[in-house]
Amino acid sequence: MIKVSRTLKELSYKIFQTREKLLDLLGREPTIEELAEKMQIDKEEIVEALEAGSEVESIYKPIHQKEGNEIRLMDKLEEKEHREEKILDHMLLQQLLGTLEKEERTLIYMRYFQDKTQSQVGKELGISQVQVSRMEKKIMENLRKIGT
Numbered sequence: 001m002i003k004v005s006r007t008l009k010e011l012s013y014k015i016f017q018t019r020e021k022l023l024d025l026l027g028r029e030p031t032i033e034e035l036a037e038k039m040q041i042d043k044e045e046i047v048e049a050l051e052a053g054s055e056v057e058s059i060y061k062p063i064h065q066k067e068g069n070e071i072r073l074m075d076k077l078e079e080k081e082h083r084e085e086k087i088l089d090h091m092l093l094q095q096l097l098g099t100l101e102k103e104e105r106t107l108i109y110m111r112y113f114q115d116k117t118q119s120q121v122g123k124e125l126g127i128s129q130v131q132v133s134r135m136e137k138k139i140m141e142n143l144r145k146i147g148t
Contacts, residue, residue, distance in 0.1 A: 004052045008048065008052040009052070012050065014039065018030075018039055019035060022034060061073050092147065097109075099142075100139065103125070104139050107136060108136070
């Protein structure tokens with residue numbers, strides 16, 4: 001639970017009253033600067049009081065419920081973070097793969113995206129399984145160096 005000081009609560013109420021007066025006077029929503037000037041206080045104090053007076057949402061609050069499946073705000077936040085991480089990972093992977101020679105890129109693609117064994121990759125590339133293993137190890141070491 002978040003406790004807001006009495007001073008901030010009172011200031012928030014005064015800002016609300018001043019806002020209403022300026023709204024009538026100006027015929028539009030007053031700016032932070034106009035509120036601060038009218039009340040003769042800093043803009044930062046206005047912002048702090050408005051933020052303290054705003055309603056806080058719980059991340060556990062249900063935002064959707066369908067067929068007994070409840071979705072909470074927290075679930076959506078996690079999805080967005082994972083989506084952004086995946087996009088960044090994909091961009092980094094593309095950048096790293098772009099630094100490889102064609103044969104190296106093909107080897108990594110076959111091993112990690114097509115899930116082929118070293119023997120299968122060796123047959124397709126016309127090299128031995130041992131050579132595939134050595135190349136893969138060298139490529140991965142180079143990618144780690146570039147990625148850090």
